[in-house]
Amino acid sequence: MLIGVPKEIKNHEYRVGMTPESVSEAIHHGHSVIIERSAGLGIGASDEHYQNAGAEIVDTADDVFDRAEMIVKVKEPQASERARLREGQLLFTYLHLAPDPSQTKDLIDSGATCIAYETITDPHGTLPLLKPMSQVAGRMSIQAGATALEKSHQGKGLLLGGVPGVTPANVVILGGGVVGFNAAQMAVGLQANVTIIDKNPAVLESLSHYFGSKAKTLYSTQSALHEAVLAADLIIGAVLIPGAAAPKLISQAMVQTMEAGTVLVDVAIDQGGCFETSKATTHADPTYVVDEVVHYCVANMPGGVAKTSTYALNNATLPFILKLANHGWKKACQQDSHLLNGLNVWQGKITNQPVAESLGYAFFPPSKAIQ
Numbered sequence: 001m002l003i004g005v006p007k008e009i010k011n012h013e014y015r016v017g018m019t020p021e022s023v024s025e026a027i028h029h030g031h032s033v034i035i036e037r038s039a040g041l042g043i044g045a046s047d048e049h050y051q052n053a054g055a056e057i058v059d060t061a062d063d064v065f066d067r068a069e070m071i072v073k074v075k076e077p078q079a080s081e082r083a084r085l086r087e088g089q090l091l092f093t094y095l096h097l098a099p100d101p102s103q104t105k106d107l108i109d110s111g112a113t114c115i116a117y118e119t120i121t122d123p124h125g126t127l128p129l130l131k132p133m134s135q136v137a138g139r140m141s142i143q144a145g146a147t148a149l150e151k152s153h154q155g156k157g158l159l160l161g162g163v164p165g166v167t168p169a170n171v172v173i174l175g176g177g178v179v180g181f182n183a184a185q186m187a188v189g190l191q192a193n194v195t196i197i198d199k200n201p202a203v204l205e206s207l208s209h210y211f212g213s214k215a216k217t218l219y220s221t222q223s224a225l226h227e228a229v230l231a232a233d234l235i236i237g238a239v240l241i242p243g244a245a246a247p248k249l250i251s252q253a254m255v256q257t258m259e260a261g262t263v264l265v266d267v268a269i270d271q272g273g274c275f276e277t278s279k280a281t282t283h284a285d286p287t288y289v290v291d292e293v294v295h296y297c298v299a300n301m302p303g304g305v306a307k308t309s310t311y312a313l314n315n316a317t318l319p320f321i322l323k324l325a326n327h328g329w330k331k332a333c334q335q336d337s338h339l340l341n342g343l344n345v346w347q348g349k350i351t352n353q354p355v356a357e358s359l360g361y362a363f364f365p366p367s368k369a370i371q
């Protein structure tokens with residue numbers, strides 16, 4: 001199969017769909033890879049690295065989209081990329097469609113087959129292609145929150161861990177999945193006072209077992225949320241209902257009750273965000289203030305540490321890239337129901353139920369797309 005990798009064009013997005021090492025694996029399996037010129041510079045991979053791995057370098061995104069049978073990317077296609085997709089072309093990348101009606105409409109109109117990293121599942125009921133970026137974003141969320149808490153960034157002027165004789169800051173993490181666990185690890189490491197809230201008792205049990213007395217766990221109810229939020233200095237939004245728009249756990253009225261300089265880091269912003277006052281921001285201008293509360297809502301946090309992130313992502317995506325290239329998407333999805341769960345758009349139809357429900361489209365079962 002001819003695989004194409006364009007340069008990412010989202011604001012401050014330095015990741016790239018395939019590392020030179022992944023390219024070399026694909027070529028070893030008998031495929032060809034075209035890469036847009038300079039696509040890997042953000043991770044320190046030059047065109048020469050890619051050529052040495054066996055890729056052909058092409059000058060423009062048009063060259064990639066015109067020729068490739070499968071496009072491998074990182075972020076959801078931007079409007080100019082969507083316009084280049086063609087009927088029957090395979091797109092393999094993050095999509096996050098539920099909060100994004102214009103992208104969804106363009107993908108429907110394109111006729112392309114669109115498989116989203118974030119809804120591919122595994123036998124353990126987790127999301128193996130979201131996991132590495134959630135690990136990165138969870139860890140970054142505490143760095144971002146710690147910076148935003150500084151007075152010059154309009155925060156309370158608090159050091160997360162305090163110092164001997166001065167109490168540490170209160171960190172509240174909403175959602176104790178991959179992002180939440182990794183955020184808690186970093187916050188506990190910095191000696192903050194950490195509370196994790198989740199609605200899944202099994203998740204709470206495993207967090208409690210792992211952290212012991214170093215973090216508190218709370219079952220997610222309105223009153224638990226209210227109480228924790230009022231005492232919080234830094235709140236991390238890390239909830240997910242796979243495929244669906246994020247539930248709004250914190251209303252604007254609750255934000256108004258928070259102390260000035262409290263910081264909200266909404267990692268779930270890529271699914272629309274879990275604070276009512278959240279709107280997506282970029283690495284170029286990551287924060288804004290509502291009712292004296294600082295909001296950090298960058299939708300591509302891992303792009304800020306592109307080298308770590310690209311390698312972590314490729315460790316998870318490469319086996320699927322190879323399956324798709326070796327067998328074609330239909331046969332690969334017939335053989336692997338977890339990969340089939342990634343199919344979001346096919347021949348102008350929405351094949352992911354939470355996406356269809358979130359945006360008011362008819363749901364077309366993916367099992368019918370592979371008959």
Ligand SMILES: NC(=O)C1=CN([C@@H]2O[C@H](COP(=O)(O)OP(=O)(O)OC[C@H]3O[C@@H](n4cnc5c(N)ncnc54)[C@H](O)[C@@H]3O)[C@@H](O)[C@H]2O)C=CC1
Nearest residue numbers: 133134137175177178179198199200220239240299300301
């Ligand atoms: N902004 C960014 O750059 C990035 C954002 N993300 C996003 O972060 C979010 C979290 O991802 P993961 O941790 O991988 O998901 P996950 O599925 O591992 O964890 C989500 C947790 O939320 C909990 N949850 C769901 N509804 C809840 C509620 N009402 N109250 C309390 N807990 C609730 C679930 O029980 C689960 O434990 C996703 O939206 C993901 O796309 C991930 C990576 C990068």
Ligand SMILES: CC(=O)C(=O)O
Nearest residue numbers: 133270299300301302
């Ligand atoms: C998952 C996601 O949104 C990202 O890695 O940018």
Ligand SMILES: [Mg+2]
Nearest residue numbers: 285286287288
């Ligand atoms: Mg700002």
